[in-house]
Amino acid sequence: MLTHLPILQVIVPLLAAPLCIFLRRPPLVWLFTLIVSSLAFVISILLLQQVMASGTIVYELGGWDAPWGIEYRIDALNAFLLLIITAISTVVLLAAQTSISKEIPKEKHMLFYTLYLLSLTGMLGIVATGDAFNVFVFLEISSLSAYALIALGKDRRALWASFQYLIMGTIGATFILIGIGLMYQMTGTLNMEDLSTRLPEVAQTRTVFVSFAFVIVGICLKLALFPLHLWLPNAYTYAPSIVTAFFAATATKVAIYLLIRFSFSVFGLSFSFTTLPLQILFMVLGLSGIFVASIAAIYQTNIKTLFAYSSIAQIGYMIVGFSVSTVTGLTATLLHVFNHALMKGALFLALGAVMYRIGSVQLSQFQGLGRQMPLTMAAIVIGGLSLIGVPLTVGFVSKWYLLMALIEQGWWPVAVLIVLGSLLAVVYVWRLVEIAYFKPQLVGKESVKEAPLSFLIPIWILVMANIYFGIDTRLSVQVAQAAAQSLFGVSP
Amino acid sequence: MLIGLYNYWIVVVLMMIGFYIVIAHGNLIKKIVGLTIFQTSVFIFYISMAKVDGGTAPILADGIERYSNPLPHVLILTAIVVGIATTALALALTVRIKEAYGSIEEEHIQEKDNQAC
Numbered sequence: 001m002l003t004h005l006p007i008l009q010v011i012v013p014l015l016a017a018p019l020c021i022f023l024r025r026p027p028l029v030w031l032f033t034l035i036v037s038s039l040a041f042v043i044s045i046l047l048l049q050q051v052m053a054s055g056t057i058v059y060e061l062g063g064w065d066a067p068w069g070i071e072y073r074i075d076a077l078n079a080f081l082l083l084i085i086t087a088i089s090t091v092v093l094l095a096a097q098t099s100i101s102k103e104i105p106k107e108k109h110m111l112f113y114t115l116y117l118l119s120l121t122g123m124l125g126i127v128a129t130g131d132a133f134n135v136f137v138f139l140e141i142s143s144l145s146a147y148a149l150i151a152l153g154k155d156r157r158a159l160w161a162s163f164q165y166l167i168m169g170t171i172g173a174t175f176i177l178i179g180i181g182l183m184y185q186m187t188g189t190l191n192m193e194d195l196s197t198r199l200p201e202v203a204q205t206r207t208v209f210v211s212f213a214f215v216i217v218g219i220c221l222k223l224a225l226f227p228l229h230l231w232l233p234n235a236y237t238y239a240p241s242i243v244t245a246f247f248a249a250t251a252t253k254v255a256i257y258l259l260i261r262f263s264f265s266v267f268g269l270s271f272s273f274t275t276l277p278l279q280i281l282f283m284v285l286g287l288s289g290i291f292v293a294s295i296a297a298i299y300q301t302n303i304k305t306l307f308a309y310s311s312i313a314q315i316g317y318m319i320v321g322f323s324v325s326t327v328t329g330l331t332a333t334l335l336h337v338f339n340h341a342l343m344k345g346a347l348f349l350a351l352g353a354v355m356y357r358i359g360s361v362q363l364s365q366f367q368g369l370g371r372q373m374p375l376t377m378a379a380i381v382i383g384g385l386s387l388i389g390v391p392l393t394v395g396f397v398s399k400w401y402l403l404m405a406l407i408e409q410g411w412w413p414v415a416v417l418i419v420l421g422s423l424l425a426v427v428y429v430w431r432l433v434e435i436a437y438f439k440p441q442l443v444g445k446e447s448v449k450e451a452p453l454s455f456l457i458p459i460w461i462l463v464m465a466n467i468y469f470g471i472d473t474r475l476s477v478q479v480a481q482a483a484a485q486s487l488f489g490v491s492p
Numbered sequence: 493m494l495i496g497l498y499n500y501w502i503v504v505v506l507m508m509i510g511f512y513i514v515i516a517h518g519n520l521i522k523k524i525v526g527l528t529i530f531q532t533s534v535f536i537f538y539i540s541m542a543k544v545d546g547g548t549a550p551i552l553a554d555g556i557e558r559y560s561n562p563l564p565h566v567l568i569l570t571a572i573v574v575g576i577a578t579t580a581l582a583l584a585l586t587v588r589i590k591e592a593y594g595s596i597e598e599e600h601i602q603e604k605d606n607q608a609c
Contacts, residue, residue, distance in 0.1 A: 147581055156593065157605055159589045163586070163589060171511075171530070
């Protein structure tokens, strides 16, 4: 049983997805989905333990040897990502039933859970697989279900956002497909491990350069890296609250994983960062992303849009860490992937609670909520502090590592810009706090009560995680470092 | 060079046509058509890449020694299925957009969204 964990990780939610349709009764489907997601979470914990104890796990599908058959390869990086995805998915699901009861018509509930599980399958598959073409297939499974999930939003603008995302996402995925095709043409293999040994032999050909460009641009579209981020704000704003919480915390992280996997493992460090000027390119794009998106966030009146822009800015931090291309820089990126999932999961779930009680997340509607929904608003404040990077929250830990990585390289101006970027986060978080705590409550809204427990429990699980991993950083830092070191070929 | 690699030229031309339609046209159906052309060019790219000069279909038979590479064909079968799913979803969304906005022109939709804000 234990030897089959890598495939079970993916196949359990995949098989469970169609079963949701047969269960029909909403509470039953919800319970079933929650159990499946928890099961996936347990599997990912076991996988992480195995990887940390005994190194990379290789699983050959159907018993076919690696370069011919598809192999699943779980190293510290994969296991770390699997853990993040399944953990967030499970916690978010706790609130799902309550939240969608007001946002999605009852007869569509089972379809919602089916899509949710398919999307989860896709993300887990992308991370678990060691085969380049398999990545494309899982990418499309997760994306297609994502488009449909976003279109479930109440507002008609959800449809338009979903359509735009579909166009951009399909172009991105097709770019990745072209890149993989060119790679296959040069090497005759699709296995990532095999590719990494064969690509250096032909690295100086134009075909490989073109294939690299296609793959990276395709991934950056999925990643919503500035300036390819235009699909993200609307998609996150109009999607149902649960969907936003799930995707904001996981979907872009998976794309970050792909970026790291392709540039570090498949094409190799020397090709990505020495032959090509990737370092300066990503540094500039990351920094402009931080500033453009943070400033855009300041001017938003819809809080979901505000935090969606803030997500784009946070992706900027991850990309800056990535562009440093040292072990510390990559550790910072991976830590921020983990930490950002915790922050945004908590924030968007709290917004879901506000949506549940008030039916809107416009800034003006937050007046006086600090007194009416104290626990929810406190969660938003702590999440916001974490976003800024205040000590004792997780946001501080990853920013600290990022600054260390930059200073190690002597890139002082960039370090200063990172700190300035964090100050912008103070501005947009403060706007919300000011309205919620220092304005009188709106007339006719006196009856608004605290969010139900089914919301408060998952929100506060995530908030507590924000604080816990901000103080006790052993687990997250240890795993992130192990993953970064294995990518650089340093034995831990 | 031009003649020998003509399959790639076809692929690139088709790809650019598709890409241009997606960007330039405001009608959602036309966008979907463009997207499909764009994806199809990649299918042709994979399929033509697998052709071996003088090779036949990859079926074991006496007297035949050269076979075309079947793997890219199999891969592209998967990609075609994905493409159909994407098109179907995009068309379904278009129907819903038509119901909700009463139009499938990008301009009109943007206009109505701006009014709502």
